[in-house]
Amino acid sequence: MRRAALAAALVILAAVPWWVGGTYYTNIASQILFYGIFALGVNVLAGYAGLVSLGHAGLFGIAAYAGARIMNNGHGHIAVTIGALALTLVAAAIFAVLALRGTGLGFVMITVALGQIVWGVAYRWISITNGDNGIAIRGRPSPLGLSLASPAGFYWATLAVFLVAVASMAIFVASPFGASLRGTRDQPRRMNALGYHVWMVRFLAFLFSGFWSGVAGLLYLYYNEFVSPQAVALTASAEALLMVISGGTATLLGPIVGAGLVVIVKNVASAYIERWNFVLGAIFVVIVVFMPEGLVPGTQRLWRWARAAASGPRVSAAG
């Protein structure tokens, strides 16, 4: 049953360019996928580690900027990918060492500050980042001879990366490491007493989170063939967090649903009104106040409640 559902989902996902009706929608689907990867990365910290980062757009942006710079220096796509991700990991390690000086609100504040530093560099260090004008690149890669220039080609490549990301998350969540990370979230002192190196567990989780943020940043660069300080702004970090929170923190599916919600609302809203930021802020406030658990757990709760109501007498008889 579960396997059949999974296979059906895969077929539906792979067939998106055929049934979704037009390249515009295929492109939106690609956006949902790479923002979904970003949200999954943020969720490692915000969900499983209980460390809310408002600076992850910095890592996302470092990957995109590094990729653009390496590419414009005349290197191939393999060098771009390796270089950008390696640099993102280094940046994530630096972020982690500094941000893990605090937990809870301290962590939030430090990540805001770190994200703003990256933004400041992107905006002001014009000789490296070309400032407000951003950097354009000369096209998408063609791994193994497949061209990613068309929307459908790009979608399938993104889908492949996305599936790897989801699989890595599923393995991570089920692994002893995932369990120890959740342990450091719920009972850091007990974990310490049990002999776990709490700091190191969090540090590794930060690297894992940063890695997928970097992958998403690189896909963002290839998708837009352009990067500007907008990608690094506090708003971008907040959007990523909104995806995680609206979908449901510490769930596998939640961040993906949240990414879909944010990307679709953003595209729909921006078609009708200019005030996307207002809508974003309002969604944020409404979800936090009225549905703090997020959409996926909220729906699951409703579903369980409905099933329990449908099979009510049997449940009470068994009890």
Next chain:
Amino acid sequence: MSLWLVLAVNSITLGGLLFLLSAGFSLIFGLMKIPNLTHGSFFMLGAYLATSLIARGMDFWTAALVGGLLVAALGGIVERLILRRLGGAELAQVLVTLGLSFMIADVCLMVWTGDPIRIATPSALRGATSLLGLGFPTYRLAISLIAVVFAVALWALLDRTRLGAMIRAGVDDPAMARVVGIRVSRLFTIVFCLGAWLAGFAGVIGGPILSVYPGLDQEMLPLALVVVILGGSGSLLGSLVGSFVVGFLYNFGQAMFPELAYVVLFLPMLIVLVVRPQGLFGRQTA
């Protein structure tokens, strides 16, 4: 006047403004444990409101007071209606303040458009004042003076009055403060309104120097964050010292390394975090 002296004067002025902004931020953070991410928006909103009040014929100082009061009223509403509902869920509170900051920024963009608006310097304070044989811009001296007056007033409020004693008790140990009969939840509202008022007022008196433009909120908020991380949350002295440190770093950083001004600004903060995470004047929390 030499470049360095100009920079120093500008640094002190910015430090004064930052003190007004961050003192409220620091008190709110110290008492309510909320890094209020709408604080930059309060600063910007105060300035925008004052431009409209001045355009309707109000004089500068009244506009500054009233603009601050309107922002304080908004702060009170936010605290009572939203933050109060999320009592204890600190993370949710942070996210709500972030969401609100986006909403306020967008409303400001809608109402006052994207063009920068300059607030005219009050006529009595235009020109320069001679001091020790050097000419200083009068208005900048006035801001420094206002900051000093507020620093003394806030210190007196916190250190010499009953209300201040209650706030300090709330910062140190909210549970114990409740037990001895202090209505901590009412303190939350008072402190939040006071912080919002200070931010709004600072935005107005900063107007003649900085002007008001979209994005001012996102520019001031990180500065306030740095001040509080440097100085330590809940500490008035920390805010004062931190503000002037940041004021100097920002101005001298921009003059000497324009491309790396932000890095120069955040570097000392990072050093403080590594060496003394609770901030220069903060106390170690349990």
